Amino acid sequence: MFLKTVPVILFVGAAAFVTSSTVHDTHAAKIPLVTVHAKDFAFDAPKTISAGMTTFKLVNDGKMLHHMSIMKLEQGKTFADLQAAMKDPNAPPPAWLVSVGGPNAAIPGNTIEATLNLEAGNYVIACFIPSPGDPTPHFAKGMIQPLTVSAASGVAQAGAAMVDAPTPTVHLELKDYGFTLSKPLHAGKNVIHVMNDGPQDHEAIFVKLAPGKHIADVNKWVTQEGMKGPPPGAPIDGMAGLAKGRTGIFTVDLTPGTYGLICFAPDAKDHKEHSLHGMTSEFTVR
Numbered sequence: 001m002f003l004k005t006v007p008v009i010l011f012v013g014a015a016a017f018v019t020s021s022t023v024h025d026t027h028a029a030k031i032p033l034v035t036v037h038a039k040d041f042a043f044d045a046p047k048t049i050s051a052g053m054t055t056f057k058l059v060n061d062g063k064m065l066h067h068m069s070i071m072k073l074e075q076g077k078t079f080a081d082l083q084a085a086m087k088d089p090n091a092p093p094p095a096w097l098v099s100v101g102g103p104n105a106a107i108p109g110n111t112i113e114a115t116l117n118l119e120a121g122n123y124v125i126a127c128f129i130p131s132p133g134d135p136t137p138h139f140a141k142g143m144i145q146p147l148t149v150s151a152a153s154g155v156a157q158a159g160a161a162m163v164d165a166p167t168p169t170v171h172l173e174l175k176d177y178g179f180t181l182s183k184p185l186h187a188g189k190n191v192i193h194v195m196n197d198g199p200q201d202h203e204a205i206f207v208k209l210a211p212g213k214h215i216a217d218v219n220k221w222v223t224q225e226g227m228k229g230p231p232p233g234a235p236i237d238g239m240a241g242l243a244k245g246r247t248g249i250f251t252v253d254l255t256p257g258t259y260g261l262i263c264f265a266p267d268a269k270d271h272k273e274h275s276l277h278g279m280t281s282e283f284t285v286r
């Protein structure tokens with residue numbers, strides 16, 4: 001199941017990015033909004049979009065938890081090459097499959113967004129999340145399909161809106177194995193610029209914890225209990241797998257309470273989820 005390979009530029013660069021966009025973004029640039037619907041078990045997504053800054057909106061119309069992990073097929077590889085490579089479940093993930101983020105993760109009925117700057121190329125979108133009591137990831141049930149990112153501008157999704165480019169207010173660094181926020185999050189909207197400092201691929205799932213629950217309970221529920229029983233927390237957004245050096249932006253609107261960050265990307269050495277290597281974080285918003 002190598003495709004469970006879900007998911008920095010230096011921190012100095014990040015700080016500069018946040019500062020400059022804060023200073024200059026009094027008139028936010030307009031960028032395309034691409035809407036994708038997730039069902040049990042398929043994506044309804046455009047086949048082709050334009051390169052550049054894009055906000056991806058994932059609407060979960062299903063009854064299961066879903067995300068949209070976007071991966072670039074490098075070295076001229078195609079979706080057919082990926083399908084051929086997937087036939088050997090024990091093969092390591094191909095080096096030409098590069099995780100570039102995506103909305104992560106939407107509970108049934110929820111809508112979440114992630115903003116990414118994608119270069120032209122062949123991509124694939126997939127959901128790696130399993131269902132309660134069934135470890136088969138959703139991509140194996142049909143939630144995987146190609147996406148072409150075209151160098152030509154104006155390849156807009158029918159009916160697509162333009163939206164303001166998000167202006168980050170805080171930076172989140174992912175690394176082996178942990179999360180570092182540049183400053184504490186506050187109640188209300190926090191626009192989070194994420195970077196993976198590597199070396200491994202990482203993801204960020206932002207979880208609102210149920211009363212009295214901890215991120216350790218979420219870790220146990222996912223990695224040991226097959227997501228059965230009442231969830232100890234609900235994901236509210238985040239960033240799907242990012243390869244080292246890749247970045248993205250997502251927004252969380254927080255109310256007072258306890259939250260966690262967690263990464264379930266499989267470890268390159270022992271294949272255990274990164275959360276079992278300590279890649280979790282918990283904090284309180286007042």
Ligand SMILES: [Cu+2]
Nearest residue numbers: 202263265274
């Ligand atoms: Cu990780």
